[in-house]
Amino acid sequence: MSFLTVGGVTKRFGGLSANDDISFEVARGEIVGLIGPNGAGKSTLFSCIAGYHPVTSGTIDFDGKRISGLPPETICRRGVARTFQIVRVFKEMSVLENVMVGAFLSTSSRGEAEACARAVLDRVGLSEKAEAFARSLTVSEQKRVQLARALATRPKLLLLDEVMAGLTPQETAEAVALVRSFRGDGITMVVVEHVMEVVMPISDRVVVLDYGKKIAEGAPEEIVRNELVIKAYLGEKRGAKH
Amino acid sequence: MFAAALVYPFFFRQSFQQDLAIKIFLFGGLASAWNVLGGFTGQVSLGNAIFFGVGAYAAAVVQTEWGWTPWAGVLLGMAAAVGIGVLIGYPCFRLKGHYFAMATLVIGEVISTLFMNWKWVGGAIGLYIPIRDDTWKYYQFGTTKLPYYYVTLAFLVSALVTSAVLLRSRMGYYFRAIREDQDAARSLGVPARRYKLAAMGISAALTSVGGSLYAQYVLFIDPHSVFPMMLSIQVVLIAILGGVGTLWGAVVGAMILIPLSEFTRIYIGGTGSGLDLIAYGLLIVVLSVIQPRGILGFFRKAGAA
Amino acid sequence: MFSTELAQTLLSGVLMGLIFSLVAVGLTLIWGIMEIVNFAHGDFLMSGMYISYWMYVLWGVDPLLSLPVSAVLLFVLGVVAYRLVIRRILGAPMLIQIFATFGMMILMRYVAFYFFKPNYRSIQQTLLTGNIDLHGVYLSIPQLAAAVGAFLTTGAVYVLIHRTRVGGALQATAEDREAAALMGIDTDRMFTLAWGIGAATAGIAGSLLSTFFYIFPEVGGIFGLIAFVAVTLGGFGNVAGAFVAGILIGVVEAMAGYLYDPALKTVFVYLLFLGVLFFRPQGLLGVD
Numbered sequence: 001m002s003f004l005t006v007g008g009v010t011k012r013f014g015g016l017s018a019n020d021d022i023s024f025e026v027a028r029g030e031i032v033g034l035i036g037p038n039g040a041g042k043s044t045l046f047s048c049i050a051g052y053h054p055v056t057s058g059t060i061d062f063d064g065k066r067i068s069g070l071p072p073e074t075i076c077r078r079g080v081a082r083t084f085q086i087v088r089v090f091k092e093m094s095v096l097e098n099v100m101v102g103a104f105l106s107t108s109s110r111g112e113a114e115a116c117a118r119a120v121l122d123r124v125g126l127s128e129k130a131e132a133f134a135r136s137l138t139v140s141e142q143k144r145v146q147l148a149r150a151l152a153t154r155p156k157l158l159l160l161d162e163v164m165a166g167l168t169p170q171e172t173a174e175a176v177a178l179v180r181s182f183r184g185d186g187i188t189m190v191v192v193e194h195v196m197e198v199v200m201p202i203s204d205r206v207v208v209l210d211y212g213k214k215i216a217e218g219a220p221e222e223i224v225r226n227e228l229v230i231k232a233y234l235g236e237k238r239g240a241k242h
Numbered sequence: 243m244f245a246a247a248l249v250y251p252f253f254f255r256q257s258f259q260q261d262l263a264i265k266i267f268l269f270g271g272l273a274s275a276w277n278v279l280g281g282f283t284g285q286v287s288l289g290n291a292i293f294f295g296v297g298a299y300a301a302a303v304v305q306t307e308w309g310w311t312p313w314a315g316v317l318l319g320m321a322a323a324v325g326i327g328v329l330i331g332y333p334c335f336r337l338k339g340h341y342f343a344m345a346t347l348v349i350g351e352v353i354s355t356l357f358m359n360w361k362w363v364g365g366a367i368g369l370y371i372p373i374r375d376d377t378w379k380y381y382q383f384g385t386t387k388l389p390y391y392y393v394t395l396a397f398l399v400s401a402l403v404t405s406a407v408l409l410r411s412r413m414g415y416y417f418r419a420i421r422e423d424q425d426a427a428r429s430l431g432v433p434a435r436r437y438k439l440a441a442m443g444i445s446a447a448l449t450s451v452g453g454s455l456y457a458q459y460v461l462f463i464d465p466h467s468v469f470p471m472m473l474s475i476q477v478v479l480i481a482i483l484g485g486v487g488t489l490w491g492a493v494v495g496a497m498i499l500i501p502l503s504e505f506t507r508i509y510i511g512g513t514g515s516g517l518d519l520i521a522y523g524l525l526i527v528v529l530s531v532i533q534p535r536g537i538l539g540f541f542r543k544a545g546a547a
Numbered sequence: 548m549f550s551t552e553l554a555q556t557l558l559s560g561v562l563m564g565l566i567f568s569l570v571a572v573g574l575t576l577i578w579g580i581m582e583i584v585n586f587a588h589g590d591f592l593m594s595g596m597y598i599s600y601w602m603y604v605l606w607g608v609d610p611l612l613s614l615p616v617s618a619v620l621l622f623v624l625g626v627v628a629y630r631l632v633i634r635r636i637l638g639a640p641m642l643i644q645i646f647a648t649f650g651m652m653i654l655m656r657y658v659a660f661y662f663f664k665p666n667y668r669s670i671q672q673t674l675l676t677g678n679i680d681l682h683g684v685y686l687s688i689p690q691l692a693a694a695v696g697a698f699l700t701t702g703a704v705y706v707l708i709h710r711t712r713v714g715g716a717l718q719a720t721a722e723d724r725e726a727a728a729l730m731g732i733d734t735d736r737m738f739t740l741a742w743g744i745g746a747a748t749a750g751i752a753g754s755l756l757s758t759f760f761y762i763f764p765e766v767g768g769i770f771g772l773i774a775f776v777a778v779t780l781g782g783f784g785n786v787a788g789a790f791v792a793g794i795l796i797g798v799v800e801a802m803a804g805y806l807y808d809p810a811l812k813t814v815f816v817y818l819l820f821l822g823v824l825f826f827r828p829q830g831l832l833g834v835d
Binding site for chain 2: 050052071072073076077081082084088089090091092093097100101102104105107108109110113149150153
Binding site: 520526 | 647775779808
């Protein structure tokens with residue numbers, strides 16, 4: 001049974017089709033990579049799944065129920081959490097408070113929320129920064145705050161939007177390990193990344209978008225050799241290893 | 243400090259000094275109420291005078307029309323204020339930032355004009371509350387200011403306590419998340435609209451109580467004294483002066499601004515000269531430019547690096 | 548008889564609306580270029596009115612002649628306001644921005660209040676006086692002249708924005724600040740210019756208004772609010788839109804006063820404003 005089903009999703013802004021008839025499925029416990037050159041429509045798709053944009057046509061189902069058309073907060077309550085491509089932490093709140101906002105989804109007790117938040121912070125390695133104001137952190141630390149916050153909502157499906165962009169090789173390796181460890185918690189993930197070397201090692205399957213359309217889907221080793229995919233990336237003049 | 247407030251009237255017996263304190267408490271409470279919506283939740287409303295006026299008129303009308311006790315008016319005012327607040331909030335919360343502020347401003351003016359033309363509540367002439375001998379039932383005391391003092395103090399305290407409880411509760415965290423980044427908050431399951439309406443309701447109810455207390459204190463109200471834009475501005479200024487979004491900011495702000503306003507009015511201006519308002523204007527501008535975080539901003543830590 | 552009254556109302560609505568347009572144009576300029584709502588805009592108008600008033604009372608200068616003085620002084624005032632205050636709050640949270648311009652509004656208004664007292668004043672004898680009678684419809688010549696002046700000034704601003712290089716630079720800055728900067732446009736100078744022109748147009752409107760309207764410190768409040776409505780209706784940053792909206796508001800206000808109740812006519816304008824805010828936030832003429 002598919003956990004997340006994206007069915008023929010099209011999203012138009014004015015005359016521009018950001019997403020064009022995209023369909024794929026994600027099984028429970030999978031890690032699916034979503035890649036494609038700049039402007040392919042990956043973030044738009046995430047926003048559609050998470051409820052920020054109503055889809056122009058098509059459907060999105062999660063855990064057996066329709067979620068397309070629901071507001072973001074309801075979709076989160078169903079178990080879908082996301083991070084944003086451009087980091088959006090609560091700047092004037094401490095790191096701990098940031099994560100607590102996520103934790104409050106499952107409890108109204110401050111004590112419980114704080115305990116849950118501290119546990120998550122420990123998991124992502126931000127415990128020493130718990131009391132710091134979020135705006136004083138580096139960008140990569142803020143990304144981890146975002147991640148922790150999303151985790152604190154105890155999601156069943158996690159949508160990660162370029163969490164590894166702009167990280168040093170050391171930080172990237174840590175991030176990859178962290179993301180892999182979530183699988184042990186039974187979290188299903190769809191990971192958007194721009195750079196191939198990051199997404200291939202962690203994905204079970206890969207879906208490729210270009211100009212709003214899905215152009216390929218399959219195991220990482222196949223995708224890497226897929227001609228359409230290679231052309232899409234080369235056409236961008238960004239060096240993608242193939 | 244609370245103890246000092248409790249015994250203050252016994253050391254300062256002059257009517258003027260007690261009046262000053264009462265005003266400080268009242269405005270401190272109003273500013274705290276505004277803070278719930280504006281400071282915590284980040285929705286800048288410039289129309290809080292609406293709720294003040296509603297509370298004032300509720301207290302007055304129940305007496306002039308039906309002879310009830312003003313305490314009933316307090317409750318009625320709160321209910322009306324919450325109702326109006328939700329009615330305003332429902333469409334307005336869709337608006338962003340500046341537009342929300344302007345909408346609340348405009349709605350404030352509309353309501354002010356409506357009351358000026360509404361004969362049942364006295365129109366532009368206003369309402370006089372019938373004077374009685376000292377009584378708790380009708381909350382009037384001609385011979386002493388002490389009861390007013392303590393009741394208004396209680397008002398301030400309840401506003402502060404409400405704020406403190408909110409800050410530590412899930413609601414408070416959600417409010418602040420909405421203020422920081424509403425979309426990010428929604429992605430974490432925060433039902434933004436519902437919580438904004440709640441903030442509005444709480445803020446409106448508290449402000450309305452302040453209005454009712456004010457009506458009983460001065461025993462005369464008209465649209466010009468309880469609905470004007472300047473009142474809304476004054477309250478917001480106090481909140482900002484002290485430190486918007488903090489617990490004690492409203493108190494600090496009131497403690498500075500009210501005496502300032504009263505003294506300029508009496509010693510320099512004489513009523514209606516506008517000098518106190520010039521001082522206001524200057525203060526607002528200087529504050530915005532130099533220390534937007536308010537007085538308390540000087541003391542808050544900037545966050546560990 | 549009915550139709551002359553109606554025509555009278557409509558016409559005076561249009562005339563007043565032209566003044567509204569001029570005030571709105573300045574506001575939309577500032578708003579469009581830096582997304583700051585200038586709550587003090589009405590008080591720039593008030594300043595223009597007082598400048599003309601005092602030049603009339605002290606030296607007998609007709610408002611139409613003191614108009615350039617008003618324009619220049621207000622331009623300077625606008626630049627000063629930008630340099631001293633606005634520039635420092637460009638990146639500040641919205642609440643602070645609102646408050647800064649609000650503070651300016653209060654400051655200007657009550658300085659006027661203090662020095663000039665709340666008395667209603669008027670300029671009695673102007674160069675152009677009297678009425679024109681068009682088939683029973685009376686048009687006051689000063690009001691007509693003011694409306695013409697407003698129309699010309701609005702036109703001048705429009706030409707400036709859409710047909711000159713400076714205007715192009717202003718538009719570019721309004722559309723995309725960073726891109727404009729990358730193209731070598733001095734953003735700071737554009738902002739300064741916007742404030743200068745914006746204030747100047749309000750000052751001109753004030754001078755024009757002073758020929759037939761009462762002069763008092765709070766006059767900025769009403770006109771400022773109406774200018775907001777006009778800008779919202781016309782789309783932010785849209786000069787042509789502000790122009791049309793201003794006239795529309797003038798007519799709506801006049802008709803509301805005629806058909807319903809003069810005391811409540813402004814309420815109708817406000818209701819129109821709220822309606823637009825909710826149902827068509829990009830303005831009646833704005834582009835999505």
